[in-house]
Amino acid sequence: MRTIEIPLPDELLRLVDERARTAGVPREAYIRAVLSRDVSAEPSISEILAPFRDQVESSGISDDALDQLFSEAREEARTDRNSRTFDER
Numbered sequence: 001m002r003t004i005e006i007p008l009p010d011e012l013l014r015l016v017d018e019r020a021r022t023a024g025v026p027r028e029a030y031i032r033a034v035l036s037r038d039v040s041a042e043p044s045i046s047e048i049l050a051p052f053r054d055q056v057e058s059s060g061i062s063d064d065a066l067d068q069l070f071s072e073a074r075e076e077a078r079t080d081r082n083s084r085t086f087d088e089r
Contacts, residue, residue: 008016020030056066 016031017027020027023030025033061069
């Protein structure tokens with residue numbers, strides 16, 4: 001195991017200590033757990049969707065137009081799925 005040193009602002013250290021106390025673990029154990037959880041976790045839905053949200057924002061498309069686009073795509077997929085199901089019978 002290795003040891004690292006990083007400077008932390010007093011307010012952040014206070015918050016870390018508060019969370020560690022609430023969890024009933026030493027500061028080092030709390031920091032290790034938080035870091036481990038963060039680096040081993042799957043990306044959140046928000047992280048996965050970030051590039052899409054950026055693209056939508058830069059495109060200038062309105063919320064109504066985006067809703068319409070999704071409604072049309074959903075209906076097209078439903079129609080396609082239903083026709084395949086019917087053809088397989």
